[in-house]
Amino acid sequence: EAGVAQSPRYKIIEKRQSVAFWCNPISGHATLYWYQQILGQGPKLLIQFQNNGVVDDSQLPKDRFSAERLKGVDSTLKIQPAKLEDSAVYLCASSSIRIHEQYFGPGTRLTVT
Amino acid sequence: AQSVTQLDSQVPVFEEAPVELRCNYSSSVSVYLFWYVQYPNQGLQLLLKYLSGSTLVKGINGFEAEFNKSQTSFHLRKPSVHISDTAEYFCAVSGVLGKLTFGQGTILTVHP
Numbered sequence: 001e002a003g004v005a006q007s008p009r010y011k012i013i014e015k016r017q018s019v020a021f022w023c024n025p026i027s028g029h030a031t032l033y034w035y036q037q038i039l040g041q042g043p044k045l046l047i048q049f050q051n052n053g054v055v056d057d058s059q060l061p062k063d064r065f066s067a068e069r070l071k072g073v074d075s076t077l078k079i080q081p082a083k084l085e086d087s088a089v090y091l092c093a094s095s096s097i098r099i100h101e102q103y104f105g106p107g108t109r110l111t112v113t
Numbered sequence: 114a115q116s117v118t119q120l121d122s123q124v125p126v127f128e129e130a131p132v133e134l135r136c137n138y139s140s141s142v143s144v145y146l147f148w149y150v151q152y153p154n155q156g157l158q159l160l161l162k163y164l165s166g167s168t169l170v171k172g173i174n175g176f177e178a179e180f181n182k183s184q185t186s187f188h189l190r191k192p193s194v195h196i197s198d199t200a201e202y203f204c205a206v207s208g209v210l211g212k213l214t215f216g217q218g219t220i221l222t223v224h225p
Binding site: 004031033035040041042043044045048055056091093095099100101102103104105106107 | 117145147149154155156157158159162164203205207210211212213214215216217218
């Protein structure tokens, strides 16, 4: 089966610009996660969706970050405006009803200059 | 709240030597424990997980881990490493909703 797809793989923007990342989970997976991985740290959960509803967004900086999962399939994560400290790899993961088996995409590496 | 501490940021070893990557966790409720591996410029791949049952868990690529509830540890071991095991390893804990809390990672470097 196809894995979790993410695009773009790399993105360089200037601070105060906006950026969007896209994720296509494994077919049939109801749960989708976005993680932020800053260099030298472990990934940190930003938001978790169950179908198209939000389960947990407690660590999402809502003044600049937004995410949506229309129709319960693909998801988009947006940052507007970006700050230097947003430079990180953004990982998307999905899971089926067996929520303890998360499958990760390759990530999008964002550099904010 | 849950937290994970990986006690070594870097572990260098020679090929065919045994290795142990240490992980301690903190949680006020029952936990599920995981080890993931990340190769350069790739996403995370699940090595093994402990959900319940036997405290000795076997995973892919010859890795195993032991859940020790009294010491709140979940150390990862391999009896003989290969060059291809060079990567970053993350220990993680989750609760019933599946949210993963990761440690800081341990970079394993296998030398010939």
